[in-house]
Structures are given as C-alpha cells and as structure tokens.
Amino acid sequence: MRGTIIHGPRDIRFEEREDPTIVDPTDAIVRTVATCVCGSDLWRYRGIAEVPRPTPIGHEYVGVVEAVGEDVTTVRPGDFVVGGFLTSDNTCPLCQAGAHANCVNGTGYDGCQAELIRVQNADGTLLATPEHPDEDLVPSILALSDVMCTGWHAAVCAEVRPGSTVVVVGDGAVGLSGVLAASQLGAGRVIAMSRHADRQAIARELGATDVVPERGDEGVERVRELTGGFGADSVLECVGTHDSVVQALRSARPGGMVGWVGVPHVADLPQEAMFWKNVGLRGGPAPARAYLPDLLQRVWDRQIEPGRVFDLTLPLEQVAEGYAAMDERRSIKTLLRP
Amino acid sequence: MRGTIIHGPRDIRFEEREDPTIVDPTDAIVRTVATCVCGSDLWRYRGIAEVPRPTPIGHEYVGVVEAVGEDVTTVRPGDFVVGGFLTSDNTCPLCQAGAHANCVNGTGYDGCQAELIRVQNADGTLLATPEHPDEDLVPSILALSDVMCTGWHAAVCAEVRPGSTVVVVGDGAVGLSGVLAASQLGAGRVIAMSRHADRQAIARELGATDVVPERGDEGVERVRELTGGFGADSVLECVGTHDSVVQALRSARPGGMVGWVGVPHVADLPQEAMFWKNVGLRGGPAPARAYLPDLLQRVWDRQIEPGRVFDLTLPLEQVAEGYAAMDERRSIKTLLRP
Structure with a gap:
C-alpha cells in the first residue's frame, strides 16, 4: 500500500x-x-x-x-x-x-x-x-x-450552556468546528474572531451571530462592547499561541470559563486574568x-x-x-x- | 469605637x-x-x-x-x-x-x-x-x-461530586474547610495533605478519610498510590505557593479538576501538567x-x-x-x- x-x-x-x-x-x-x-x-x-x-x-x-x-x-x-x-x-x-x-x-x-x-x-x-x-x-x-470532536471539546470545557455568550478565538477548522459546537449546545450568542472573509462566511453558516476581526487588546475590547462590558460566559481557544491564549482568557467575564484545545505554545499563563477574575481554564486533546x-x-x-x-x-x-x-x-x- | x-x-x-x-x-x-x-x-x-x-x-x-x-x-x-x-x-x-x-x-x-x-x-x-x-x-x-465559603468554593470549582476522590492541599483553616466541603458534597474519599498531628485530627473529624504527610513529588506519588495510579478526580488548592499549586495540578487524574483558592504566589503555571492531561484549573475569591x-x-x-x-x-x-x-x-x- x-x-x-x-x-x-x-x-x-x-x-x-x-x-x-x-x-x-x-x-x-x-x-x-x-x-x-x-x-x-x-x-x-x-x-x-x-x-x-x-x-x-x-x-x-x-x-x-x-x-x-x-x-x-x-x-x-x-x-x-x-x-x-x-x-x-x-x-x-x-x-x-x-x-x-x-x-x-x-x-x-x-x-x-x-x-x-x-x-x-x-x-x-x-x-x-x-x-x-x-x-x-x-x-x-x-x-x-x-476537528469536530476537538471544537466540541472546547465548547464542553468552556461550559457552553443554552443561552451562553460565547467567543471563539481562531478561525481555522477547529475554531469553525467550535462555532458549530457552541451553536449546537444552545449558545445565545457566538462571537467568531476572524479576519478572513471566506472563514467569516463559513463561521456565520455554522452559527456565528457576530464576527470580530480585531485581535489582541482591540479584540478583547470589542468583545467587552458586545457583552455589556463583562466579557463572554465561555471562550473557546482554538489556536494555541501565547497571544491567542491570553486573548481568550481576557475575553472571559468574571466567573467565566475558557476551553483550550489549540496545542499550547504559551510562554506563561496570565494568572492575573484567571484567579482574581475567577476565570477557569480547562482542555487538552479531545x-x-x-x-x-x-x-x-x-x-x-x-x-x-x-x-x-x-x-x-x-x-x-x-x-x-x-x-x-x-x-x-x-x-x-x-x-x-x- | x-x-x-x-x-x-x-x-x-x-x-x-x-x-x-x-x-x-x-x-x-x-x-x-x-x-x-x-x-x-x-x-x-x-x-x-x-x-x-x-x-x-x-x-x-x-x-x-x-x-x-x-x-x-x-x-x-x-x-x-x-x-x-x-x-x-x-x-x-x-x-x-x-x-x-x-x-x-x-x-x-x-x-x-x-x-x-x-x-x-x-x-x-x-x-x-x-x-x-x-x-x-x-x-x-x-x-x-x-474560610468555609472559600473552602466550599474550592470544592465547587474542583467539581466534587458524590463519590469523587478528592485531594486537599493545605491544612490551614481554608484547607480544613475544604475537607468539610468535599465531604458535604458527597466525596467518596477525601485525602488531606497535612504534616501536623493537630490539624490531621481536625481534618479527620471534618471528613478526611486519608491523611498524607508527604509533600512535593513524594506527596504526588502517595496520592497516585491511593488512587489506583491515576490521581484524584478533584483537587482543592488551599495554600497558594508555587510548590503547592504545582503539587495540586500534578495530583489530579487526567481529565480531573483543580479548584484554587489560595491567593497565588506562583512563578508560572505548569502547562504540561494541565493541557496534555486535560486537567482544568478554576477558582479565585469565593x-x-x-x-x-x-x-x-x-x-x-x-x-x-x-x-x-x-x-x-x-x-x-x-x-x-x-x-x-x-x-x-x-x-x-x-x-x-x-
């Protein structure tokens, strides 16, 4: 063979x-x-x-x-x-x-x-x-x-529930699968972080209600604006770079949850975005x-x-x-x- | 006044x-x-x-x-x-x-x-x-x-369920409260990490089924031995030092959850004990x-x-x-x- x-x-x-x-x-x-x-x-x-x-x-x-x-x-x-x-x-x-x-x-x-x-x-x-x-x-x-099991795992780890506000960081195949997973799990709002028109279109087809092209601080700020100033209930981290993991943690509301499935290449996890905000982090291979x-x-x-x-x-x-x-x-x- | x-x-x-x-x-x-x-x-x-x-x-x-x-x-x-x-x-x-x-x-x-x-x-x-x-x-x-709300928060964040195997890192007032919380939430086994006879005694009164005096690598090893080689379903981190947080994360079984409530003074979180083992971390002020x-x-x-x-x-x-x-x-x- x-x-x-x-x-x-x-x-x-x-x-x-x-x-x-x-x-x-x-x-x-x-x-x-x-x-x-x-x-x-x-x-x-x-x-x-x-x-x-x-x-x-x-x-x-x-x-x-x-x-x-x-x-x-x-x-x-x-x-x-x-x-x-x-x-x-x-x-x-x-x-x-x-x-x-x-x-x-x-x-x-x-x-x-x-x-x-x-x-x-x-x-x-x-x-x-x-x-x-x-x-x-x-x-x-x-x-x-x-990819679909992995996106689903991100959504499960991020505790997406009916009505949840969800952010998906990453518009690759896993991120797009995460959008679909969040939507299937009943999310009330799914914000896809994507800069590419073709991927934005697929994200919308799969259930994204909002698309945010900004990244980093600007991306976090846009998410805050879209979520009454608080951040999202659930964030799906589907990239794995240091910047994307930090952005994901900072996009969660206090008491929220981040599901991470992108193989992490992270210098160090920003504890200040976790402990004092009661933001949790869970995930890994699906x-x-x-x-x-x-x-x-x-x-x-x-x-x-x-x-x-x-x-x-x-x-x-x-x-x-x-x-x-x-x-x-x-x-x-x-x-x-x- | x-x-x-x-x-x-x-x-x-x-x-x-x-x-x-x-x-x-x-x-x-x-x-x-x-x-x-x-x-x-x-x-x-x-x-x-x-x-x-x-x-x-x-x-x-x-x-x-x-x-x-x-x-x-x-x-x-x-x-x-x-x-x-x-x-x-x-x-x-x-x-x-x-x-x-x-x-x-x-x-x-x-x-x-x-x-x-x-x-x-x-x-x-x-x-x-x-x-x-x-x-x-x-x-x-x-x-x-x-302290009791804080110990309870650790147990809730660590997702203690009826029948769970639980490790509590820290035998201060919060750790002891965590033992009580885990017990109240139905844990099947509560392993208190404690080196002090007086605190061990209180831990047992509050519901600890096992006491492990070892710390660090030895402590993790003892927990593994007590949990069929896997680690605990839920770990309550009630200290906040670098060593105790690392010990807590390493004491969880794959797919397990760590609730952290000790104000963290941690150099960096050991991602290798988290991502590949699907061990989650959640907590903060109760x-x-x-x-x-x-x-x-x-x-x-x-x-x-x-x-x-x-x-x-x-x-x-x-x-x-x-x-x-x-x-x-x-x-x-x-x-x-x-």
Missing part, C-alpha cells in the same frame, strides 16, 4: 509502504475512504516541531474495515467506520471518567494519510455507521475524526470517543455539517500539495481521497 | 477610631459579636505584601445590626447577621451569574477587626439568622464569613453570598461545624497576640471577641 511520510520540514512524500497487519487481537485494519491534513501536522511541516527521522503522518480517517482481530466484537469487515485521532479502549477507569484521550491503553497511529491503517483498540475507537453513507456525508463524518456517538448521530440526521470546513479535495497521492495549500493558507482544511 | 490598624510588618494596634456611619442608603452598621484573623492578613503582617500607610484590617465578622440606610429592606436593627469578606449587591449581571466576588458594585471593608463595621451593599451582603444563635453556633457562623444561604442553613441545622477551625479565642483588644499566634503557628485560626 502507499502512505504519507514526512521526511523533514516541507518534505512530504507519498511512498510505497508495507501493508499493516493485525498484531494484537484487538486490532482492526481499515481501508481509508477519506483522510485529511490537520493544522497540528503543520507544526512539523513548518519545522517548529522536530522530525528526527522519516515518519508516517496523519491521524484522521474514515474507511471500510478490511479485517479484525479475534477479540474485536463491535465492528466487522465491510463496516464503514470513523475513529478518533487517538485510540482508546473505552473501558479503563479514565475512559469511564470520559477522559478517553488519556486512556491508559491508548495509542496513536502509524500514519493515517495512507491507503490502509492499523487501528489498535478497535472496539474502543471505531464507530460504524448504520450503513455505508451517501457520498455527501463523507466529509462530515471525516471531520468527526478530529476524548473523541466520548463525543463520537452523539456527533455521528447529528451528522447522520443531517442536523450538522462539520464537513463545511473542507475547502479543497485532492487525490491522496497529491498529499504534499495538500500540506502546501494549508501552509500557504490557500486552504482551511484539505480532504484527501485515495 | 475601637478597631485594629496594621501599621507595618508585625505592627498591629487596637486603637480608638471614629464610629462608622451610614453613608449610602444601602449601608448598614453592624456591631461585631465575633471577628477573626485570616491567613491572608498574614501576608501584610509578615511583610510579604506592602503596608503603604496605617490601614484598618480584617474582613470576617458576625454581629448585630445597629442601623440601616433607607434603601435596606432585608435586615433591620437587632438582627444577628453574617456577611462575606467582600460586599456584593446580589443583583448585577455578575452576581446573577454567581460571580458575587466580582460584583460590579462590590467593595471591601474598612477593617472588620473592630467593634463597629460599615457594611456597604447590605441587602446583597448580609444574611440574618432566624433568631439570635446559641453561643456555641457563633464560631461556625463566623467561619462562613470567609462568591460568598452565593453559598451563604445554603451553608448557614447547614450550620443552623447543626449538620456542619466549620467553627472547628478556631483553636484560640482572645478578647478583640488582644488582636496583636492573635496575629502572633497564627504567624508562629501556635493557632490555626484565632477568634476575637469584643
């Missing part, structure tokens, strides 16, 4: 690799129907995170089960499945507490931008659709593999499996269309162009089809 | 002052029945926080209403009352959201270690007892003025008025005895000795009677 290997900064190659096989009795092999490039993949692409050796890359996928280990009971060959960006056994004490991203038996993947994937902890990771989906649903189911059943149902019922975040589709063999398009901001998120 | 003035480090004087008067129509004047010294008062006593000029001090009290402004409707002269360590109007949008400590019209006090106190925002701050309390209830009602009605009822019903944290009672005029006793750890918390 063929799969994507990152060899170093800006060096993405689609290469012949050995077919993955069932190693543990809890494994499944999935033939990908669609995969995609994640904003977090760009950290290595841009040389910000290290690539010590050529490494298979990608952690988002939907596909059809080809084979399962003998202990796998919930999916079978032929099923159309989606799995989260980390595997989880869905049974350990941490999974039982809803912290699937920190499952004691959890694993990552050996590169999902590939034709075939070995999925460990298949029962606790994969969810089968009721039947093979219509073609137009594929992008939205694929979005559940990471427990995808905790959210997948609910979100898959919403997609299946065509209640939500998280696939709206994909604005470019390429053949998987052109994966390098997918990275370039996202790196150069020609694409919000690139979908790849084998 | 006489009241306490801090003139500088270790310079506490009980002096003749002018009687407070009704200034605003929402004010009340309260004649104190009991007041006390707070751990946070010691920051100035010890010279860690500055005392730029002689300043009235103290923010905890119970007493009897002497006079009320013309707009005050919920308390009247003769009522026995307790109020939180900050005043709140209980009506502004932030109070409505439960963030009374950040009330837009909130104020502090002009020194509560005194015979008479002016209480601003009387309706939104003071709570009258059904009748004048029995003498033995006075310490427990006084404890609601700060919204006392939000908790007072419930907690007063529990005291009145003799369901809880938060006054157990007082282990020394002095005449108010010996307030300087009260500070010294707490500074030298001869007393956990000193109650003062005019």
